[in-house]
Amino acid sequence: EAGVAQSPRYKIIEKRQSVAFWCNPISGHATLYWYQQILGQGPKLLIQFQNNGVVDDSQLPKDRFSAERLKGVDSTLKIQPAKLEDSAVYLCASSLTGDSNQPQHFGDGTRLSIL
């Protein structure tokens, strides 16, 4: 079974530029998550999709971050404009359903550095 795929693995941009990350979840997984992991901290949920609908985006900074999962499979996370504090690893995860007993499977992440 193929795991969660993310690209790019690394991205370096200057502040105020825009950037986009892509995620392809495990086949058949209805629920997709984007996490932000700042150095020295645990991952923090940014947004959760159930199929193509948003379940929870309460911690997504909506003035600069956006995400979509138009066809209920792949997803993109965008930051525009980027700030220095956005430097982090962005992790995508998926689970079969959104039930609390479903383990989440993580991709390798995209490491974003803001200059």
Added chain:
Amino acid sequence: AQSVTQPDIHITVSEGASLELRCNYSYGATPYLFWYVQSPGQGLQLLLKYFSGDTLVQGIKGFEAEFKRSQSSFNLRKPSVHWSDAAEYFCAVSTGGGNKLTFGTGTQLKVEL
């Protein structure tokens, strides 16, 4: 709101020694509890999970964890550590609907040969 505390930021053990990583959670009811491991440059891999039933759960790579309701703890253990176990370990809790995970700040494990 739920929270997870991992009181040890760094732990160093010798190869072959036993290991215990601490995790405490704050939640009114019985949560779903997870341990994940993260190697450098990689995503998180699920080691084990507790939902209900037997309070001692077995996971992959020889790890186990014990849920203690009275102490609000879910400590991770391994009887004999291997050098390849060096990584960062995260405890997480999922509560209510929606499968939202709240992570602790992680414990960095170093293994001395």
